Amino acid sequence: PTPGKSSALNRADAIATGDARGYLDADIICDPPMIAEVMALLNRPEATYATGRLVIAKAKSWITHYYGDLYGRMPFMRGNAPGAGFFAVNAEGRARWDVFPDIISDDTYVRLQFEPAERFQSQAAYYWPLIEGYRALVKVRRRQMRGDFEFREKYPELLRQVGHPKLTRWQHVKMFFSAPISYCVYALIIFSVKLGGVQSSSEWDRGR
Numbered sequence: 001p002t003p004g005k006s007s008a009l010n011r012a013d014a015i016a017t018g019d020a021r022g023y024l025d026a027d028i029i030c031d032p033p034m035i036a037e038v039m040a041l042l043n044r045p046e047a048t049y050a051t052g053r054l055v056i057a058k059a060k061s062w063i064t065h066y067y068g069d070l071y072g073r074m075p076f077m078r079g080n081a082p083g084a085g086f087f088a089v090n091a092e093g094r095a096r097w098d099v100f101p102d103i104i105s106d107d108t109y110v111r112l113q114f115e116p117a118e119r120f121q122s123q124a125a126y127y128w129p130l131i132e133g134y135r136a137l138v139k140v141r142r143r144q145m146r147g148d149f150e151f152r153e154k155y156p157e158l159l160r161q162v163g164h165p166k167l168t169r170w171q172h173v174k175m176f177f178s179a180p181i182s183y184c185v186y187a188l189i190i191f192s193v194k195l196g197g198v199q200s201s202s203e204w205d206r207g208r
Helices: 005-015 034-042 062-071 106-111 134-154 156-161 169-178 180-196
Strands: 021-024 049-056 086-089 119-128
Touching: 005 106, 034 049, 034 086, 034 119, 062 134, 062 180, 086 106, 106 134, 134 156, 134 180, 169 180
Parallel strands: 049 119
Antiparallel strands: 021 086, 049 086
16 A cells, blocks of 8 residues: 555565565576575574575676676675575564665665674575666666665664675776776766766665
């Protein structure tokens, strides 16, 4: 009855009966063993967060291909169980928070309820598609940045749980020389987002 992703998550949680909970985006494709491996990781008494090995799905457009190539090289994507598009928790882990707040970055909110040592990743993969085309990438990246700003304003105390370092200048240089086209495409998207401004908004819309 109340539109929005957080409302849908809370409605589902209210009627779910299992101890372990998994939250999966509609466009994710999983390797057959992934769910079983994640369930095995959750089979412990301590609060636990688990996910599969995130793989960016093959893109159809050249701009999404190059953007995704660099996105996959970022520290967050190579860090400790990023969980974008799919994450799961055991009963003790689900007790870490009450309801999903009405924010854009609900996956970040859950992930940072757990210390890095409490987050686990299976070897089996799931495939996370990026949206196709320049305009769509700018729109979705703008929404992602709004979510980052919103999260930092509302939950600064959780940022200590991030578990991965920020990019250094030397890492920028290394990424540029290892994948110059991808780096330039990624920079173009970020520049376009900042050129248009990142307006604050609580409205939820579909898209990645």
